[in-house]
Amino acid sequence: MPDRTAHTPAPLAPSTPSAPPAPPVPLTALLAREDLGLRLVTGPEDVDIQWVHTSEMADPYPYLLGGELLLTAGVLLEDPEMYAARVVEAGGAAIGFGVAPVYDTVPDALVAACERHRLPLIEVPPQTPFTAIARAVWRLMAQARLREVRRVSEAQQGLAVAAARPDPVPAVLHQLASRLGGWAVLLAPDGSALQMAGRAPSREAREALGRLARVVSPEADDEEEGAGDPGSRAGAGQPEAGGPSPAAGGSAGDGRPPGDGRFGPDVLSPADARTEPGAPAAGTARRPPSSATDSVGDTHLAAYALGGAEGLVLGVAAEGRESGGHTIAGVAVVLLSLLTAPHQGTGATGRAAALVRLLLGAAPAEVAPALGHGPWTVVHGTRPGQPDRIAASALGAALGSALVDADGETVRILLSGDRRIEPQPGWTLGVSAPAGPADLAAADTAAARALRRAEATRVPLARQRDAGLGELIAPDEAATHARTLLAPVADSPALTETLRVWLSLHGSWDRTAVALGVHRNTVRQRIARCAMLLGVDLDDADVRMELWFALRYV
Numbered sequence: 001m002p003d004r005t006a007h008t009p010a011p012l013a014p015s016t017p018s019a020p021p022a023p024p025v026p027l028t029a030l031l032a033r034e035d036l037g038l039r040l041v042t043g044p045e046d047v048d049i050q051w052v053h054t055s056e057m058a059d060p061y062p063y064l065l066g067g068e069l070l071l072t073a074g075v076l077l078e079d080p081e082m083y084a085a086r087v088v089e090a091g092g093a094a095i096g097f098g099v100a101p102v103y104d105t106v107p108d109a110l111v112a113a114c115e116r117h118r119l120p121l122i123e124v125p126p127q128t129p130f131t132a133i134a135r136a137v138w139r140l141m142a143q144a145r146l147r148e149v150r151r152v153s154e155a156q157q158g159l160a161v162a163a164a165r166p167d168p169v170p171a172v173l174h175q176l177a178s179r180l181g182g183w184a185v186l187l188a189p190d191g192s193a194l195q196m197a198g199r200a201p202s203r204e205a206r207e208a209l210g211r212l213a214r215v216v217s218p219e220a221d222d223e224e225e226g227a228g229d230p231g232s233r234a235g236a237g238q239p240e241a242g243g244p245s246p247a248a249g250g251s252a253g254d255g256r257p258p259g260d261g262r263f264g265p266d267v268l269s270p271a272d273a274r275t276e277p278g279a280p281a282a283g284t285a286r287r288p289p290s291s292a293t294d295s296v297g298d299t300h301l302a303a304y305a306l307g308g309a310e311g312l313v314l315g316v317a318a319e320g321r322e323s324g325g326h327t328i329a330g331v332a333v334v335l336l337s338l339l340t341a342p343h344q345g346t347g348a349t350g351r352a353a354a355l356v357r358l359l360l361g362a363a364p365a366e367v368a369p370a371l372g373h374g375p376w377t378v379v380h381g382t383r384p385g386q387p388d389r390i391a392a393s394a395l396g397a398a399l400g401s402a403l404v405d406a407d408g409e410t411v412r413i414l415l416s417g418d419r420r421i422e423p424q425p426g427w428t429l430g431v432s433a434p435a436g437p438a439d440l441a442a443a444d445t446a447a448a449r450a451l452r453r454a455e456a457t458r459v460p461l462a463r464q465r466d467a468g469l470g471e472l473i474a475p476d477e478a479a480t481h482a483r484t485l486l487a488p489v490a491d492s493p494a495l496t497e498t499l500r501v502w503l504s505l506h507g508s509w510d511r512t513a514v515a516l517g518v519h520r521n522t523v524r525q526r527i528a529r530c531a532m533l534l535g536v537d538l539d540d541a542d543v544r545m546e547l548w549f550a551l552r553y554v
Helices: 027-031 080-090 110-115 129-164 169-178 203-216 324-338 346-359 363-371 388-399 437-457 466-471 473-484 493-504 509-516 520-534 540-552
Strands: 040-041 051-053 069-070 094-098 122-123 183-186 193-196 251-253 290-297 297-304 313-319 376-382 402-409 410-416 428-431 461-463
Touching: 027 040, 027 129, 040 110, 069 129, 069 251, 080 110, 094 129, 094 169, 110 122, 129 324, 169 183, 169 193, 169 324, 183 324, 183 509, 193 346, 193 388, 203 290, 203 297, 203 313, 251 363, 290 346, 297 324, 313 324, 313 493, 324 388, 363 437, 376 437, 388 402, 388 410, 388 466, 410 437, 428 437, 437 461, 437 493, 437 509, 473 540, 493 509, 509 520
Parallel strands: 051 069, 069 094, 094 122, 428 461
Antiparallel strands: 040 122, 183 193, 183 313, 251 290, 290 297, 297 313, 376 410, 376 428, 402 410
């Protein structure tokens, strides 16, 4: 046979080509096609095929992009060892060897070479044309692409529905975790978990996810205790796994689509994120990558910076890598960015200006028009656990207001206009009556009282009650009488508030204890003390009524 190797083009410089616009095909799926009659001679079968290429060159390296099933009949197979080594060097996925017309069987030397290089070697029977194999691969790719499109489309619809729920951020995280079959967590700048959904991975994986979050969000406090484990504070009780925590295979993405269309982009390692070619020199500002990926065992991790919400990061952990996962996560990133971003615009600018004027001494009635059209309604809300700013903002969005104060255990919201407030899932609300700018302080107190009544009666929402006959009394005269009547207990806020709540709940010891968060015996002791200091019989309905009216004016 003539020596044609001299005419083989010189090896080209390897490059990283774009992957095909379809998921790769597992070799096992191709071997399972009975109509092709393919047989795995040696090598692993857990590889993926991205292309099919036929070549009879003695050195196929210059013509391979990587990921190919290389089909050959061995026309120029002179050095099996070199041939297998060059395929591996080029990134070829497997060799398909046709046993006709040049060879009757797969050469033993090629089998040995592929075995040494752990390169899958497939026997192609004489009745199977190479074009049939290529057509089968393209059909499998098309089927996989169709499954991926359906999966992404269904996930997009589910995420959109979740984003429209009254509590959208937890709903989106839950939907994302369900679609990816893993864990989704929203991380604050200090690395703590604000919201999470799904089954948490091992402690090692959570620590690796915390490191990824710091790659995409350098504002995170690296010195914060537990920052490396996003579930260490908010995720107590989650499953843990001991052992060291090196995270192999880490990579950071720049927001471009992943090469293989799978869970996450593999572009840079975290260590390279600040030293890639063309990056600014050390000590200069650099834009961090928008996403980063890593793997811990079979758990695949990804972290995404949320646009418009400084320092917030979406972390995802999933077992296995299924096509379309990165696209689904990208949809969630867009939705969460919109849901968590502060809504800045002309309205926000006007509110800021109103706040400045108020701090500089302007009267509330003067600045109120810049906040919105009155009248004003104050809403107080609580939920199990202390509400974070994300949950508070979501409640404000559900009620239609950006004026939200999430300080402590109670969220306060100021609503403009005359509107009907409806119960919100997971929240207990107290709602004031509509009020003008001068009466906002009284409306805030009324909302707080309504909230205590809602908590005591275990209803999702309570509204301020109408004043009724009390409005027939002149307020200044009523206030003077109230101060005189309640003077013996005026120096004790605990006694005054206990008496107020106890009277509002018709003398119920248990419900008063629930509303105040104290033991029922404490309530009994305080009420007995009030009766003694006031010198009245609290079993008398007239006395109770007079005290109740008096408490409204102090």
